[in-house]
Amino acid sequence: MRLSKEKAADNRQHIIESASRLFRQHGFNGVGLADLMKAAGFTHGGFYNHFSSKEALASEAASLGLKRSNLKISATLEDGEKTGSASLKKFVERYLSSEHRDNRGSGCTIASLGCDAGRESKEIQASFAKGIEEELAIFARYFAKRGAKEGSPFSARAQAIHLLAQLVGAVILARAVAEANPLLSDEILQNSRRYLLKRSRTTRSLSRVPKKQA
Amino acid sequence: MRLSKEKAADNRQHIIESASRLFRQHGFNGVGLADLMKAAGFTHGGFYNHFSSKEALASEAASLGLKRSNLKISATLEDGEKTGSASLKKFVERYLSSEHRDNRGSGCTIASLGCDAGRESKEIQASFAKGIEEELAIFARYFAKRGAKEGSPFSARAQAIHLLAQLVGAVILARAVAEANPLLSDEILQNSRRYLLKRSRTTRSLSRVPKKQA
């Protein structure tokens, strides 16, 4: 029962979407092809009609997850530019929230799969490299506009790298202790939020984030 | 061929040590019992004489890796206290080096297995929670002594959390892109080094790190 080209392409995309979620939840090695296909509503025999290997799907799923995140971040920051609202603050608070910590499947691909990526193939790492470069570019563009007058000793690019590392590190730490020590987990998130946001107001090495619209 | 109690305990410890290395290299799901026992010099049938499950070994291996790291960090920082050398700088430069990035097996357990830990049992997360609490305490003690005069707006504890998140995040990012984009990987490490060390000299929100012995 051959399908139309459009339907087949839709199905392929749907497999990638649900795989992206499952991989983030359970890791690249923590979920099998049968589960991945079942979650997309198919039997697993047809997998190789769409992908050459599990690894190929992992690479595409990572790319998609990173692309989606970056679009959302970009929209949040640019939205703030227009309305004058505290867009970086909004983003940081969302990223370092307990909701994000507790919902890996719909969250940041780097925080979920960053460690895994370091052990995977060059192909998968290429997906991460592209996604990370894009995210850094988005942050750097924001800092270049917002932080230009503040005279930080660090370039917009340096601030972007620092921000990303802090966000990813804090969420990974918070998740690593969430079940055994929820208070510590909350403290890590809360502290990182305060650190990134307070510092951006006091020393201005990130950017000025007004409380309300100016 | 029953062994003496001492020899049996030695063997058990040896299994944990080599498992700690292998888990860091390949992840909790990336290495099997047969490989773990073989690396320790045994056949895998005897595994359950020492551990109740693979998970129990993972938990012990994580504990050991974290304890070893913390002892080393503690020694480095306290050594610097006595000699007056720039001990935090030394530690940060070692942690954010390409050597550490390229040698997971002998490196930081949090940076290697932090993401995995978030998906594992409460038992394993308890090992991480204990190790992370200890590491934060070591950093906080350092900042409390070294940073007391500087009047940072952040508590020693807050500075410790920020430092750990930055270190872990930077190494994970650097590893995630190492094969596909080595220049970006190097840039992330270098930038994080500069950020942590320069800021500690300019804004003093971490601690003062003299270039040479005062």
Place this chain on the structure above:
DNA sequence: TGTACATCAGTGAACGCGCGTTCACTGATGTAC
């Protein structure tokens, strides 16, 4: 436009393989007398 055939996304069963775990057995160590 209509017909004949090739294509291919899907199904469901099977493949070999390695996984975590179990077990019968060995024989030196530890223990009870």
Place this chain on the structure above:
DNA sequence: TGTACATCAGTGAACGCGCGTTCACTGATGTAC
């Protein structure tokens, strides 16, 4: 202290299971004439 027996760390083979991958088959779609 010496003897008899229980203990248990190790071996090597086996267990059922799920893994990634392959394959024969189906039948609607796409294509060539």
